[in-house]
Amino acid sequence: MTITTDPTVPPRTSAQIYQRLRSHLAFLKMGAAAEALSGVLDAARQEGTSELEAIEQLLAIEVDATENRQQASRLHFANLPAPWGIDDYDFSAQPGVDEKLIRELATLRFLDDAANVILIGQPGVGKTMLSICLARAAAEAGHKAYFTTCEDLVRRLKKAVAEHRFQTGLRFFAQPRLLVIDEFGYRKLDEDGRSLLFEVVNTRYLKGSIITTSHVGINGWAERLGDPMLAAALIDRLLHRGIIVGIDGPSYRMRSHQARADALRKAAAHGTPVTGKAVRS
Incomplete structure (x- = not known):
């Protein structure tokens, strides 16, 4: 396939292409990629990265951001009463x-x-x-x-x-x-x-x-x-x-209560104040 250009249309500048690319990313709701665009392009120039590698890096950033959003959504839906793993x-x-x-x-x-x-x-x-x-x-x-x-x-x-x-x-x-x-x-x-x-x-x-x-x-x-x-x-x-x-x-709770009681007894014996800690049940 041959690509022809209209000689009557002046070529776009790098700044125009950059703004157009940001506009495309915004339209596609690729906010993370849009935010990282400038940094990825600067790094590509400094490190001599190919255009293909730069595009892959940009898309990888958006994929990671999307996965993080989806995971946060799943955890929110899960209705877990505590963040334990x-x-x-x-x-x-x-x-x-x-x-x-x-x-x-x-x-x-x-x-x-x-x-x-x-x-x-x-x-x-x-x-x-x-x-x-x-x-x-x-x-x-x-x-x-x-x-x-x-x-x-x-x-x-x-x-x-x-x-x-x-x-x-x-x-x-x-x-x-x-x-x-x-x-x-x-x-x-x-x-x-x-x-x-x-x-x-x-x-x-x-x-x-x-x-x-x-x-x-x-x-x-x-x-x-x-x-x-x-x-x-x-x-x-x-x-x-x-x-x-x-x-x-x-029982975890009984063990926690016992530990708390032991700490209070030791503190009373030495005259030391005891601060409370949240106990996992």
């Missing part, structure tokens, strides 16, 4: 956790099989923290994840039913690749609540992963749900591709 969990202080298993779950391969994870243990052993860590890992890896408590999930779906938009409410909990349902069995559910919880689990069955945390063993779910048949159906779906993680160890 898997490396924040103190495995040495919680011998009841199978670190090798948790590290394997953190690879997120269970999402490929739409498998479920059930974290069971007494209050304070770190179940919620681990569920947050895994949900954060999923969001950072590019998956849509959402964290909710069992009570809040039921409350929101009851509200959706009352407002004649149940299907919309159900889709909200069905769409994420990973759904965390915290505090399962913490409070007994009424008949409507039990049915709504089952609808969520059933809709996600073999399609999306669920992480549940519970201080009640699976054998006690029927009593907590108040409906043995529904509990059996719910357990069947969760365990079909389910991984049970039992945590039999000391």
Whole structure:
């Protein structure tokens, strides 16, 4: 193909081309590339970088900025109550956790099989923290994840039913690749609540992963749900591709309280004031 130029049109200056390029980037909403344009061009001149390399650098900057925005959006949507990552969990202080298993779950391969994870243990052993860590890992890896408590999930779906938009409410909990349902069995559910919880689990069955945390063993779910048949159906779906993680160890909160009490006793003995620190629960 031959490119011809109109001799009656004067050639554009470098300044005009530069402004035109900035205009193109702005139109395409490539703000990071537009902001970096001047620096990339200066570096290309100083280092003798080819035009092709300069374009690649410019686009790489925009790609990084876009990925960062998308990740921030996923983390915002995930509704995580704390910013914990898997490396924040103190495995040495919680011998009841199978670190090798948790590290394997953190690879997120269970999402490929739409498998479920059930974290069971007494209050304070770190179940919620681990569920947050895994949900954060999923969001950072590019998956849509959402964290909710069992009570809040039921409350929101009851509200959706009352407002004649149940299907919309159900889709909200069905769409994420990973759904965390915290505090399962913490409070007994009424008949409507039990049915709504089952609808969520059933809709996600073999399609999306669920992480549940519970201080009640699976054998006690029927009593907590108040409906043995529904509990059996719910357990069947969760365990079909389910991984049970039992945590039999000391409570983080009790250990923190004990450490605080010990510090106060030592301070009182030496007449030293003690400043408080936030304690992870």
